[in-house]
Amino acid sequence: MRSRQTRTAVLGALSIQPMTGYAMREAIRTTLGHFWSESFGQIYPTLAELEQEGLVERGEGTRTGSSTFALTPAGRAHLRTLLADPPQPDPPRNGVLLRLFFGRVLGPEACADLVRDARDRAERQLAGLAAERTDTDHTAHADDSPYWLLTISAGEHAARATIAWADETLATLATLAAEGHGGEPPTSSKETP
Amino acid sequence: MRSRQTRTAVLGALSIQPMTGYAMREAIRTTLGHFWSESFGQIYPTLAELEQEGLVERGEGTRTGSSTFALTPAGRAHLRTLLADPPQPDPPRNGVLLRLFFGRVLGPEACADLVRDARDRAERQLAGLAAERTDTDHTAHADDSPYWLLTISAGEHAARATIAWADETLATLATLAAEGHGGEPPTSSKETP
DNA sequence: CCACGCATGTAAATCGTTACATGATTAA
DNA sequence: TTAATCATGTAACGATTTACATGCGTGG
Structure with a gap:
């Protein structure tokens, strides 16, 4: 399983609005950029995983081959539990x-x-x-x-x-x-x- | 090769005084703890590597099987170049x-x-x-x-x-x-x- | 004599980025 | 038509932590 932190970021992004993986990467880079980052290599596998678990749903995208992902009710519930458990402090490196x-x-x-x-x-x-x-x-x-x-x-x-x-x-x-x-x-x- | 950052920390620690790998881990945890961290899994292989390259010297430890490491002149010179090149900004994650x-x-x-x-x-x-x-x-x-x-x-x-x-x-x-x-x-x- | 701290090292697991391969769509 | 952007995904690599295996030395 991808890290809880990444799952939180992905589910959280979808809690704002449904979007494609590509759009999510852009959204995270521009809006969360000053305190968070995720790469494609994390986002796509995480979305696939969450889909398997029924936490997100894949819908039709605006173009062939693309898909917009959306939170399911179970996904929203899971996001709440992820947000609730304490942030894991990462070792400082300045x-x-x-x-x-x-x-x-x-x-x-x-x-x-x-x-x-x-x-x-x-x-x-x-x-x-x-x-x-x-x-x-x-x-x-x-x-x-x-x-x-x-x-x-x-x-x-x-x-x-x-x-x-x-x-x-x-x-x-x-x-x-x-x-x-x-x-x-x-x-x-x-x-x- | 271990990351330049880790090499910098290890060579830097030895620039203060010679010490064992174990002591280095302690020194980094207590003194650099609020802005840096290194684990044994990084320190020992890095020391071995630096020894191979002639940047540190292994001397007698206080007990059998242990060794105190010290900077060689080449090691000190290398530390200067490492300190001089710009710090690589790591992606923020809060x-x-x-x-x-x-x-x-x-x-x-x-x-x-x-x-x-x-x-x-x-x-x-x-x-x-x-x-x-x-x-x-x-x-x-x-x-x-x-x-x-x-x-x-x-x-x-x-x-x-x-x-x-x-x-x-x-x-x-x-x-x-x-x-x-x-x-x-x-x-x-x-x-x- | 035994538990704890000092000491070294390796293996596995984890976490994450970068680079690549591939193709659709759109604006110039 | 061609370059840029949107879009998906994987493979390789790199960095780092954790856990384990092992043993010496010392104080209670």
């Missing part, structure tokens, strides 16, 4: 912090580049979320929209936190650089005396 | 937001439970980081400690952001509940008229 932790090897200037990149990404993220907020039609899916706004807000809080941290960090790194904690040179005199 | 997005199916009260849990975790995280900050001996690894503090700070910013978001969200969910957007009942009258 590439920026990993590099920064070993920053002594790299030196303050290179670390500052790293942090500036992270800051830029957060800034763009923030702008993107603000755009989504204003662009989106709130009347179309009025019942779902308050919950959607909560996830947007989460993204904004996280991005602002990253920006604030980055600014503090850049100041710290500047003083570190001034104090002369330079990066280790490519060929260290300690290693080849 | 189980709490996934559940909240489909909150309409679950109802505002159950969503509030979810958010309260997330808030609790963030609060504990914050307390844990504060404890680490005060407990740790800054003189032992003085050269690495400023960079370590930057990662602690990142965790604190993120946790505070989660707490602030959770409080806002709980207020919003309370008004939603008051307006009567209850969860869908276990047996919907729409599905069985």
